[in-house]
Amino acid sequence: MAELGISIGSLSFKNPVITASGTFGNGSEFDDFFDVSRLGGIVLKGTTLEPREGNSYPRMAETASGMLNSVGLQNKGIDYFEKNIYPRVSSYNTNVIVNVNGSYVEDYVALAERINKLDRIPAIELNISCPNVKTGGMAFGTNPETAREVIRKVRAVYSRVLIVKLSPNVTDITQFARISEEEGADSVSLINTLLGMAIDAAAMKPSLSTVTGGLSGPAVKPVALRMVWQAANAVKIPVIGMGGIRTVNDAIEFFLAGATAVQIGTASLIEPGTSVDILEGIGEYLDSKGFGSISEIIGYINRKQERTI
Amino acid sequence: MTKRIEDFTVTGNRFINKDIFLLELQAEGKLADLKPGQFVQVRVDGSPETFLRRPLSIHDADFERNTIKLLVQLAGKGTETLSRLQTGRKLNLIYPLGNSFTIPEQDEKILLIGGGCGVAPLLFLGKHLKSLGHSPEILLGFRNRERMIEYDEYMSIGPVSLATEDGSVGEKGFVTQHSLLAGKRFNRIYCCGPDRMMKAVAQYAFANGISCEVSLENLMACGFGACLCCVVDTVDGNQCTCIDGPVFNINKLKWQNSESA
Ligand SMILES: Cc1cc2nc3c(=O)[nH]c(=O)nc-3n(C[C@H](O)[C@H](O)[C@H](O)COP(=O)(O)OP(=O)(O)OC[C@H]3O[C@@H](n4cnc5c(N)ncnc54)[C@H](O)[C@@H]3O)c2cc1C
Ligand SMILES: Cc1cc2nc3c(=O)[nH]c(=O)nc-3n(C[C@H](O)[C@H](O)[C@H](O)COP(=O)(O)O)c2cc1C
Numbered sequence: 001m002a003e004l005g006i007s008i009g010s011l012s013f014k015n016p017v018i019t020a021s022g023t024f025g026n027g028s029e030f031d032d033f034f035d036v037s038r039l040g041g042i043v044l045k046g047t048t049l050e051p052r053e054g055n056s057y058p059r060m061a062e063t064a065s066g067m068l069n070s071v072g073l074q075n076k077g078i079d080y081f082e083k084n085i086y087p088r089v090s091s092y093n094t095n096v097i098v099n100v101n102g103s104y105v106e107d108y109v110a111l112a113e114r115i116n117k118l119d120r121i122p123a124i125e126l127n128i129s130c131p132n133v134k135t136g137g138m139a140f141g142t143n144p145e146t147a148r149e150v151i152r153k154v155r156a157v158y159s160r161v162l163i164v165k166l167s168p169n170v171t172d173i174t175q176f177a178r179i180s181e182e183e184g185a186d187s188v189s190l191i192n193t194l195l196g197m198a199i200d201a202a203a204m205k206p207s208l209s210t211v212t213g214g215l216s217g218p219a220v221k222p223v224a225l226r227m228v229w230q231a232a233n234a235v236k237i238p239v240i241g242m243g244g245i246r247t248v249n250d251a252i253e254f255f256l257a258g259a260t261a262v263q264i265g266t267a268s269l270i271e272p273g274t275s276v277d278i279l280e281g282i283g284e285y286l287d288s289k290g291f292g293s294i295s296e297i298i299g300y301i302n303r304k305q306e307r308t309i
Numbered sequence: 310m311t312k313r314i315e316d317f318t319v320t321g322n323r324f325i326n327k328d329i330f331l332l333e334l335q336a337e338g339k340l341a342d343l344k345p346g347q348f349v350q351v352r353v354d355g356s357p358e359t360f361l362r363r364p365l366s367i368h369d370a371d372f373e374r375n376t377i378k379l380l381v382q383l384a385g386k387g388t389e390t391l392s393r394l395q396t397g398r399k400l401n402l403i404y405p406l407g408n409s410f411t412i413p414e415q416d417e418k419i420l421l422i423g424g425g426c427g428v429a430p431l432l433f434l435g436k437h438l439k440s441l442g443h444s445p446e447i448l449l450g451f452r453n454r455e456r457m458i459e460y461d462e463y464m465s466i467g468p469v470s471l472a473t474e475d476g477s478v479g480e481k482g483f484v485t486q487h488s489l490l491a492g493k494r495f496n497r498i499y500c501c502g503p504d505r506m507m508k509a510v511a512q513y514a515f516a517n518g519i520s521c522e523v524s525l526e527n528l529m530a531c532g533f534g535a536c537l538c539c540v541v542d543t544v545d546g547n548q549c550t551c552i553d554g555p556v557f558n559i560n561k562l563k564w565q566n567s568e569s570a
């Protein structure tokens with residue numbers, strides 16, 4: 001069997017399959033379907049300092065091969081997390097990563113400081129790319145100055161592995177990947193959802209209460225793959241790729257483009273076992289191609305290009 | 310209750326009126342333990358437009374034959390595809406999902422109120438209540454005689470009263486205008502149907518201090534609590550229709566004084 005282990009910064013992952021924030025609840029929603037500890041890691045849903053109710057219903061609309069959501073970071077806040085969710089997720093034998101959100105730089109910093117004290121959370125994913133909140137979120141991740149500031153200030157207080165989640169709603173993704181690297185992030189993950197909208201023609205009104213929302217699912221995969229490839233070629237820190245991954249082949253494409261690990265999002269909502277199916281499939285792919293480890297195919301198409309140039 | 314992902318075989322599929330069909334599915338092995346009010350998430354293959362699963366209430370369950378029935382109204386691409394499924398075809402389900410109706414411990418005067426395709430979860434509930442020794446009454450509302458469904462099935466549970474908007478069968482008007490509600494005192498109401506109907510029934514229940522549960526049909530992505538897309542505004546904040554519901558006591562919903570039909 002091929003070696004599937006990878007590292008992100010100082011953190012080892014037993015395999016490169018991670019679940020994406022907001023699509024995997026707090027893990028326990030999947031306990032009936034498979035052993036969550038088999039995964040390389042799980043990213044829990046977006047967490048903020050204070051509880052948030054999120055946006056009002058309707059906040060989901062199905063689109064061709066995808067969906068729009070405007071959940072808006074509904075969560076019970078860090079106090080509740082520490083008391084009720086942390087003890088439960090601590091029993092998983094996998095890397096449990098918290099997705100960190102805020103409306104202001106100080107919120108991100110305060111939250112990162114709190115989570116830094118939690119021994120069983122070896123990494124955070126700094127979400128500067130949520131398109132569904134009025135302040136913070138994507139507003140940070142689409143402006144180079146604010147992105148730099150929030151990453152720098154969080155880095156200063158957070159000593160474990162820092163992953164920055166990038167927004168695809170920018171002209172040049174490499175700029176934000178580089179800023180993350182320069183400010184000391186251990187990794188970048190991308191893509192978050194693409195800003196989109198849908199209208200109910202029969203009712204003649206927007207499908208979402210917020211009018212616009214974030215598009216995810218297979219519909220975004222080609223865009224995501226392009227951005228992951230660009231980012232992977234722009235920075236030395238590992239890139240975690242996601243966006244529309246549904247099959248083993250989808251995941252393999254991301255590795256070949258340069259991703260060190262992949263996250264599975266929307267697909268888990270439809271087939272809860274997608275992540276473990278992909279995990280098994282990656283091993284089979286490597287074996288069938290005669291590769292001894294996942295690292296041999298990471299960025300393969302880029303190395304191949306270098307050779308032929 | 311452990312959730313499962315399983316292939317079922319279509320053992321029956323027929324239209325019972327112009328736009329409602331009855332789909333019978335058989336589990337490969339033993340049917341999971343199911344409670345009235347719970348639903349299944351059906352995967353509809355074959356089109357990019359049916360990307361998400363479709364939530365459907367469990368209309369009936371037969372634990373000897375390991376079958377369940379779904380009562381489905383044509384709404385769009387997904388339900389249309391399901392309506393054309395031939396016997397013998399496989400259908401992938403995640404089930405059982407959601408909470409269930411609260412079953413009273415003592416003898417109570419129970420009324421089931423259903424409207425249109427919203428009668429779906431009430432048959433399973435009615436049969437269950439009857440098997441426990443309760444004697445529920447049933448009040449069904451339809452647009453007209455042609456739209457009436459499942460009358461005989463409900464008759465096998467208890468006395469059935471009917472209301473139609475045009476008066477073509479039963480009393481003319483909405484269920485909330487039916488003389489049954491003015492004449493008789495019930496302790497408990499279970500209701501499922503169009504939003505406007507459930508809200509009107511809720512007003513009646515509030516006004517008369519009757520315990521009332523409704524079953525909501527919010528748009529869902531996952532159906533098992535992972536995405537937070539299906540929320541309903543409750544007195545305890547946003548709750549997921551798929552795990553905290555679909556059955557809610559009206560005291561939990563912010564429906565007091567809401568507009569009614
Ligand atoms: C818990 C639950 C139980 C349900 N039980 C039943 C049932 O027993 N029988 C039944 O016929 N239907 C039931 N529904 C509704 C059913 O899920 C939808 O009608 C179905 O998903 C529509 O799929 P479609 O592809 O045919 O239509 P689409 O093309 O997806 O939609 C067609 C139209 O229907 C509307 N619609 C879609 N989903 C819903 C929904 N959930 N609620 C209200 N309007 C919707 C859309 O906005 C659109 O205008 C239930 C829904 C939930 C959440
Ligand atoms: C319902 C839903 C909720 C999400 N919530 C979050 C979130 O809280 N934080 C975050 O960083 N990303 C969130 N995302 C984005 C996903 O993590 C992922 O970046 C995106 O959906 C693309 O991957 P996919 O196509 O595999 O889903 C959410 C996505 C969906 C569909």
Ligand code: FES
Pocket residue numbers: 528529530531532533534535536537538539540549550551552
């Ligand atoms: S539909 Fe995903 S949480 Fe309810």
